[in-house]
Amino acid sequence: MDSLTQIVLGAAVAEAVAGRKMGAKAALLGAIGGTIPDLDVFLRFFYDPLDAALVHRGFSHSLLFALLAGTLLTFVSDKLTKQHYTKRMWFLLWFLSIVTHPLLDIFTNYGTQFFWPFSWRLTFNSVFVIDPLYTIPFMFLLIGALFMKRESKRRRIWNWSGIIYSSVYLLWGVVIKLIVYSNTTSYFEQADIHPKRTMVTPMPLTSFYWDLIVEDDSNYYVGYKSLFAPFDPKGIEVIPKNHELLQNINWEGNSRIEEIEHITNGFYAVESHSDSLFIYDLRFGTTTTITNGKIKNPLFGYGFTTKGQKIETLFSHRTRDFSKIDFKVYWDKVFGE
Template sequence: MDNLTHGLLGLAIGALRRPDAPPGARASPTDRAVLVASVLAAELPDLDTLLASGDAVTVALQAHRGLSHSLLFTPVVALGATGVARALFRGARTGPVFLASLASVLFAHLLPDLWTGWGTRLLLPFSDARLSLDWTMVVDPWVTLPLVVSAVVAWRQRARWRRALLVGLACSAAYVGARVASWGVLTRRVEATYPEARTVRVFPLPFSVGTWRYVATLPDGVLAAGDVPLAGEPREARRVASSVDALPEDVRAVRPVREALAWARFPVVSLKTVDGGREVRIDDLRYHLRGEPTLGFVIRLDPANAVTQARMERGGSASELLRRWRGGAATPATHGGDAGTPVP
């Protein structure tokens, strides 16, 4: 999730602990330390972005959501947040502050990252697998808005701050619960439409509550992509060949290419000659608008397979994506056999 949502979730989780001071009274040092530590613990894992180095592909896929986002590292993050909060509020008790920090790392940062489509690597350093539940986008205003409103109410009506924060948390949790139920229903609906599919996956659509996107892997390796509304049948927009197997081994061995292929769950790959070298494009069809990929990585190689450029592309400008999201025509399935082009 985005950092605003992480922080607000941390604040709400800090409010789950019953304060030492009665309602309306000045908060105790422990009460204040718990709230501050919870917010800090919810934000600290993303400091890994400040330490990132290397090409854009490696930074996006390896440096961020690395060890600081793992379950093993959770107590370290909680201890850091506890230490800062206790330094700010002398006299605060360590136990409640640490427990609130630990809960905040788990439920305000790691869990929200897990339920997004991008996913996170919780099992580092034992496994590099990127786990994802695909319930919401990384930025979902319907998760964030109740938390923002509750924080504003808590600030303005400080005698009832805890109740306001908990109501906001309950509203956000109810929304995520509804997303989980929708995901399950729509997954079964798409599976019924493609009984021959090897895998079927349903993904959130940006800023949409009633419509999701899906990808189905058919027996011949072709990927079928489309949208599925809550009240209706799946609408296929495109079928496309992945063509990962056609990528030469020497190109696959290049680190940014290897990282992008490991990240993409439904990869659409193309390779072409550019300025005497080669350009590899790896899109992931789970990020699509009406069958057209909207997120991918482009890596340029010189004749010796050294990386000369590596970048992430988001499928066009913001205005183009908005136009397509609002209702651009679906791309019909056409004939073709090249990597990254529609196939029957």
């Protein structure tokens, strides 16, 4: 999730653990703990974009890291405060504020290597990385709690209400996804498309609108489902796979195909442009609905510069023409208007 959401979650968890004894300082420390796992983003300066994507949400988003970091920070905090608080309280504050970060990220489409060093990523793919309906009520309840006296029962009620609300919202996303997923095959069969594999992911900023991607041997097919309107088979987009473009490349060193398939969960499309190949990660969707069809490119991917038939350089590719975004039309689609 986005940094603000992780700060709110870490602060709320720390407040629940130690707010009564520490006051607002507990929430501040929890906010710090909630941001620690994402410090791995600075590693991108030492890797190419594909390797950086593989490293991100790896060790720093694991249960092992939370245990090690929680133990280290407990030792440091205990020494700095001259044993004013119990070690148990310090450990729970640091461990829970850190471990809830990757637990929350598991619900996004990128997932985490929570059981690092195992390479597989856990993901429910049921909440978008920025979802105001999750974050804003949660943040409001936390801030309200922090303005109350630390001994106040209402303070604990408000804070726990935020934690419970956030948990229920995540559960809601999983349930809705399963409902949409269970109907995906029948949606596409309306257009005489018979899927071999299916992925369902939330659209930007909401859990009311879903991106449905299915595949056959040659193409991906992208459809959209609002909870407030029937599925429209006429709105299905077709994206050619073109995977063979990678098979015919003379890679410098080891082939990157296995890494591409791993990071995209096998949902990627390839395009050739002049001396570059673009590999689009379809888990991040396309720009079609949010730009009202003005741009239909997949949102994110990776590029390989070629010279002749040899791969030379890797770079990240992201659609950045935000001037074409039409929020009014997008929200009309979200609510089926």
